[in-house]
Amino acid sequence: xxxxxxxxxxxxxxxxxxxxxxxxxxxxxxxxxxxxxxxxxxxxxxxxxxxxxxxxxxxxxxxxx
Numbered sequence: 704x705x706x707x708x709x710x711x712x713x714x715x716x717x718x719x720x721x722x723x724x725x726x727x728x729x730x731x732x733x734x735x736x737x738x739x740x741x742x743x744x745x746x747x748x749x750x751x752x753x754x755x756x757x758x759x760x761x762x763x764x765x766x767x768x
Contacts, residue, residue, distance in 0.1 A: 704758045704759070704761060704762045705758075705759070705762065707758050708755045708756075708758035708759045709755070711751050711752070711754045711755035711758060712751070712752060712755035714751045715747075715748045715749075715750075715751030715752035715754075715755060716748070716752075718744050718745075718747040718748035718751060719744070719745065719748035719752075721744045722741045722742075722743075722744030722745040722747075722748060723741075725739075725740060725741040725744060726741045
């Protein structure tokens with residue numbers, strides 16, 4: 704599950720970077736589509752990063768009493 708969390712975290716970071724690039728209007732044209740504005744990228748980043756946190760916390764841990 705650690706690998707899945709790392710992948711989701713990386714995708715979340717990429718989505719956040721694309722959102723920031725969209726906010727700052729670094730490119731004159733939209734990055735992928737007109738419908739994918741900055742709000743979409745930020746929501747996608749939030750969902751992906753929360754998914755990464757859930758996968759990190761959901762790992763099985765062996766407890767011996």
